[in-house]
Amino acid sequence: MSEQIHDQVSAFIDDELSAEECAFLVRRFERDPESRNKLVRYSLIGSALRGELLQPDPDMLRRRIQDALNGSPSAIKPAASAPQPRAAANARWASPAVGLGLAASVAVAALFTLKAMNETDAVGGSATPVLSTIVPADSSSSQDTRVVTPLPPIRLTNYLLHHGEYARMSRTSVHSNVVGSMEPPVVMDAVMVDDAPPPQTEPEVR
Amino acid sequence: MIPHGTAWARLSCALFALVTLDAAAQDAPQEWLERMNRAIEELNYEGTFVHVLGNHSETMHIVHRNDNGRISERLSSRDGVGREIIREEDIVKFILPEQRLVLVEARTDASELRSALPGYCVELEPHYEFRMGAGTRVADRPVNVVSIKPKDEYRYGYTLYLDRETAMPLKSLLLNERGEIIEQIVFTEIRISDAISPSALQSAIDTQGFELLEPERQRTEEIPLSAPEWRPSMLPPGFRLSAATQSAIGGSDYPVSHLVYSDCLATVSVFIEDPKTDTDVSEGFSSLGSTNAYSRKLNGRSATVVGEVPRQTVRSIALSLSLTAE
Amino acid sequence: MRSTERRLTEPGEAQKSGSGASDLALIKRVQQGDKSAFDLLVVKYQHKILKLIMRYVRDPSEAMDVAQEAFLKAYRAAPSFRGESAFYTWLYRIAINTAKNYLVAAGRRPTQFEVDLQDPEQYESFAKLRDLDTPEGLALSDEIRDAVNGAIADLPDDLRTAILLREIEGMSYEEIAQTMECPVGTVRSRIFRAREAIDKRIGALLQ
Numbered sequence: 112m113s114e115q116i117h118d119q120v121s122a123f124i125d126d127e128l129s130a131e132e133c134a135f136l137v138r139r140f141e142r143d144p145e146s147r148n149k150l151v152r153y154s155l156i157g158s159a160l161r162g163e164l165l166q167p168d169p170d171m172l173r174r175r176i177q178d179a180l181n182g183s184p185s186a187i188k189p190a191a192s193a194p195q196p197r198a199a200a201n202a203r204w205a206s207p208a209v210g211l212g213l214a215a216s217v218a219v220a221a222l223f224t225l226k227a228m229n230e231t232d233a234v235g236g237s238a239t240p241v242l243s244t245i246v247p248a249d250s251s252s253s254q255d256t257r258v259v260t261p262l263p264p265i266r267l268t269n270y271l272l273h274h275g276e277y278a279r280m281s282r283t284s285v286h287s288n289v290v291g292s293m294e295p296p297v298v299m300d301a302v303m304v305d306d307a308p309p310p311q312t313e314p315e316v317r
Numbered sequence: 318m319i320p321h322g323t324a325w326a327r328l329s330c331a332l333f334a335l336v337t338l339d340a341a342a343q344d345a346p347q348e349w350l351e352r353m354n355r356a357i358e359e360l361n362y363e364g365t366f367v368h369v370l371g372n373h374s375e376t377m378h379i380v381h382r383n384d385n386g387r388i389s390e391r392l393s394s395r396d397g398v399g400r401e402i403i404r405e406e407d408i409v410k411f412i413l414p415e416q417r418l419v420l421v422e423a424r425t426d427a428s429e430l431r432s433a434l435p436g437y438c439v440e441l442e443p444h445y446e447f448r449m450g451a452g453t454r455v456a457d458r459p460v461n462v463v464s465i466k467p468k469d470e471y472r473y474g475y476t477l478y479l480d481r482e483t484a485m486p487l488k489s490l491l492l493n494e495r496g497e498i499i500e501q502i503v504f505t506e507i508r509i510s511d512a513i514s515p516s517a518l519q520s521a522i523d524t525q526g527f528e529l530l531e532p533e534r535q536r537t538e539e540i541p542l543s544a545p546e547w548r549p550s551m552l553p554p555g556f557r558l559s560a561a562t563q564s565a566i567g568g569s570d571y572p573v574s575h576l577v578y579s580d581c582l583a584t585v586s587v588f589i590e591d592p593k594t595d596t597d598v599s600e601g602f603s604s605l606g607s608t609n610a611y612s613r614k615l616n617g618r619s620a621t622v623v624g625e626v627p628r629q630t631v632r633s634i635a636l637s638l639s640l641t642a643e
Numbered sequence: 644m645r646s647t648e649r650r651l652t653e654p655g656e657a658q659k660s661g662s663g664a665s666d667l668a669l670i671k672r673v674q675q676g677d678k679s680a681f682d683l684l685v686v687k688y689q690h691k692i693l694k695l696i697m698r699y700v701r702d703p704s705e706a707m708d709v710a711q712e713a714f715l716k717a718y719r720a721a722p723s724f725r726g727e728s729a730f731y732t733w734l735y736r737i738a739i740n741t742a743k744n745y746l747v748a749a750g751r752r753p754t755q756f757e758v759d760l761q762d763p764e765q766y767e768s769f770a771k772l773r774d775l776d777t778p779e780g781l782a783l784s785d786e787i788r789d790a791v792n793g794a795i796a797d798l799p800d801d802l803r804t805a806i807l808l809r810e811i812e813g814m815s816y817e818e819i820a821q822t823m824e825c826p827v828g829t830v831r832s833r834i835f836r837a838r839e840a841i842d843k844r845i846g847a848l849l850q
Contacts, residue, residue: 121835124687125809126665127816133668141677149842152849154686156841157810159784159791163690167782172689172707173682176714180678267603267610267623269567272402272409272422274586274608274623277560277577279354280475281584281607281625283379283502284491286392287368288606289411290400291375367747372712374744396716396740399723415722503747 113145120149124157346447346463352484353463353477359383360483363517364456364507365395370500370606382513391518401520414522421531422567441581444468444555453478455487456504465582470494471553471630472583473607483509491607494627500607530567546574547589547615551637553630555580578634585624585634592618602628611635666730673721681718688731689714692738699742713741786848794841802840805833 116139122128123136140147158164165171268289275285363380376395382388393401401412404424411420441447450462460478467474474496478488487507491500548558560577571591578585603610610623611631620638622631666687672680693710700706717737724733795803801823808819816830823830 117839118831118835121838122831123665125816125831125834126663127831128664130664130668133664134671137665137668137672137680140683141672141679147679147683150683151686152842152845153838155787155849156791156838156845158690159788159845160795160807160810161690162788163694164784164788165690165693166784169784169787172693172710172714173685175707175711176685176689177682179711179715180681180718267605267621268411268420269422270586270588270610270621270623271605271608272411272420273564273566273575273588274577274584276409276424277579277586278584278625279357280582281491283366283392284368284489284500284607284625286402287375287377287502288370288608290377290392290394290402291368291370291373291606367744369744369748374741374748376740376744396720396737501748505743505747 116143116146117149120146121153124150124153346449346465347441349449349461349463349479349484350447350465350477353479353486356480356484357381357486358388360485360509361511361513362485362507362509363513364504366502366504366507368500368502376505380513380517382515382518384515389515389518391520393521399522401522403518403520405518410520412520412522412524412527417527419524419527419529420567421529423564441555444472444580445474445582450476452481455480456506458482458487458507460487466492466496467494469553470627471633472580472626473499475582485509491625546641547620547638548576548641549578549587549634549637550639551633552578553580553626553633556585583624583626585622585626585631587634587638588621588623589615589638590619592616602632604628613638663729663731667726670721670724670726670730673718674724681721684730684734685714688734691731692734695735695738696742699739699746705745709742709745710738712745713738716741783848787845790844790848791841794844798837798840802833802837805830806837806841809834 116136119128119132119136123133128136136146140150155164155169158169271285271289275282275289278285361381361383363378365376365378368375368377378391378393378395380391382390387406388404389406390404391401392403393399399414401410403410403412407424409422409424411422412418413420444467446466446468448464448466450464452459452461454460455478459481461481463475463477463479465475465477473494474492476490476492477486479485480487485507486502487504489502490498493499546561556578557580558576559579560575562575563572564575566573566575566588571593573591574587574589576587576589578587600613601611603612607625608623609626609628609631610621611628611634612619612621613635614620615638620635622635624631666684669680669684673684689710692713693706696709696713697703697706700709713734717734720737724730795806798806804823805819808814808822809816814822816827816834819830820827
């Protein structure tokens with residue numbers, strides 16, 4: 112039986128299976144580690160033949176990505192590749208998850224997803240929270256929380272769209288922030304890392 | 318008696334100084350800023366830029382159309398997810414394809430108010446330091462560099478790379494209180510043309526079947542600036558109220574007060590909800606990219622201050638909100 | 644035994660022998676929340692993507708960072724993949740954009756680093772990717788490569804030919820069948836048996 116499966120895995124790698132057979136096999140991968148490992152090893156053989164293996168550890172990149180997707184701290188790299196010292200600027204931010212680079216942002220995205228599901232931010236009078244679209248659809252993968260590109264809290268987005276109309280110098284920036292999918296919004300506690308003196312009192316003059 | 322030679326030297330020095338002063342005035346950063354603000358609004362352009370926030374970067378596509386003073390704009394993400402913002406005649410649409418959602422906000426026609434805001438005002442002088450940097454090239458075009466440094470810690474700084482021909486900002490950097498770069502917008506290509514066809518403003522996304530979220534269409538009213546309301550009692554020096562409206566905002570059952578404060582460069586918005594609106598805004602900081610926000614409750618109503626300014630600024634403004642007795 | 648002519652595969656070129664059904668099946672699982680399915684896509688494309696990125700980002704460690712970001716971007720964007728293009732074409736675009744963005748942000752113009760596809764130096768720098776923490780001595784990838792080469796050399800001719808035509812030349816089963824003048828089913832069987840034989844040799848090296 113398993114030889115039959117392995118033969119299918121071999122054909123799968125070569126993209127010589129039908130769509131149905133593919134779907135069947137891919138579902139199988141999820142619950143059958145042996146067939147998964149076969150796939151991984153067959154892939155490795157192909158890479159080795161083509162002289163593509165990463166030195167010294169062929170799995171380096173894959174592990175980093177796995178760690179990042181699972182939110183493990185080992186994947187958090189210092190911003191060595193960042194062109195500017197963003198890490199220092201971020202150090203002011205109270206949330207521990209912020210400022211640690213890509214891996215953390217994915218982890219925060221997961222946090223946000225869970226948090227968002229508890230919010231009852233009803234928009235436009237509709238009782239169905241918009242954020243319900245983030246709920247994982249497949250119950251069989253209950254272990255995997257579906258991490259989607261997080262939607263900023265609706266209210267803040269609405270505000271920003273209005274603010275953007277007046278922001279002028281920063282409108283492109285505001286819109287880019289709203290449209291962009293990179294940084295999930297972070298809601299932090301009202302804790303100041305370093306309290307600055309209040310601005311000079313200047314009564315509002317009209 | 319002044320020797321002839323020295324007199325001539327002094328005269329030529331003075332002349333030279335005049336000449337350089339003239340040249341300097343031509344290149345004055347303040348003038349470039351004015352030109353830039355006009356260019357952003359008035360030109361027709363289409364381009365691709367990279368938006369960089371720390372380690373993250375994303376490619377965006379922008380189309381800006383000026384049809385006899387009627388401005389429309391489309392900004393879309395080119396990377397993967399493909400969200401879009403489209404500013405049309407009287408609405409702002411935010412399209413989220415993966416959530417199959419379209420958010421629509423009424424666009425306060427701030428154009429009149431905006432033109433009332435000068436591109437540069439003298440009030441900026443005490444709060445920012447302006448300097449011209451060495452020219453360079455961005456997106457294959459020669460640019461002049463304007464550096465704007467805040468003189469206090471309540472605002473951010475900017476380094477602007479302005480197209481020598483049109484004053485379009487082809488690259489802009491947002492700098493924090495320590496001069497570190499928070500955000501970059503860098504054009505990789507741009508086409509400035511006489512006209513943009515309206516079809517360029519159409520969304521590429523088929524929103525058939527998407528959920529549409531739109532606040533109930535209520536008229537945006539201008540609150541007379543003297544009406545008694547919640548106002549910040551403390552503002553960083555130089556910030557003035559430049560607009561006050563009451564608008565329907567998505568998610569709020571009742572109109573929201575929107576106050577706009579500006580020091581001519583940075584803009585801060587204060588949103589104050591009606592106490593009858595049941596808002597779920599958590600108190601404290603939020604942020605979206607380079608925009609900081611601070612929310613709090615004011616006698617049962619929510620107030621949120623947002624702006625491209627340091628966190629402490631939005632917090633201080635929020636905490637200083639109080640009822641003005643008028 | 645192995646062909647000395649390396650082949651850079653581009654989207655649309657070899658390795659797309661089938662209809663892309665396997666990639667599609669995997670990405671669909673990802674869209675349903677199966678992270679492990681994404682891992683299999685990473686396994687399949689990590690080397691190609693890294694090679695691609697190194698055409699723009701020379702430094703191996705930076706290229707690794709960029710590759711990681713590209714894959715994570717692809718993961719986050721998976722919900723919006725609609726299958727209109729091949730998965731690899733989509734991933735390829737994301738990788739190129741990520742690399743270019745990185746260069747722009749670092750102040751380097753992407754066009755400065757467009758390299759000649761045929762430039763053999765590319766393969767050299769690729770091989771130089773080193774994890775500084777690894778001590779001197781035979782690296783795991785070297786061991787794997789040696790084991791694979793040894794196994795290939797020991798294969799019967801028909802199995803070896805079949806697997807090399809598939810993996811190196813990127814031919815489809817149909818094309819291999821024509822080349823070797825045998826039925827498609829035989830091609831499939833030969834390739835499978837070749838893989839199994841090689842797998843026995845490297846199995847010990849991997850866990």
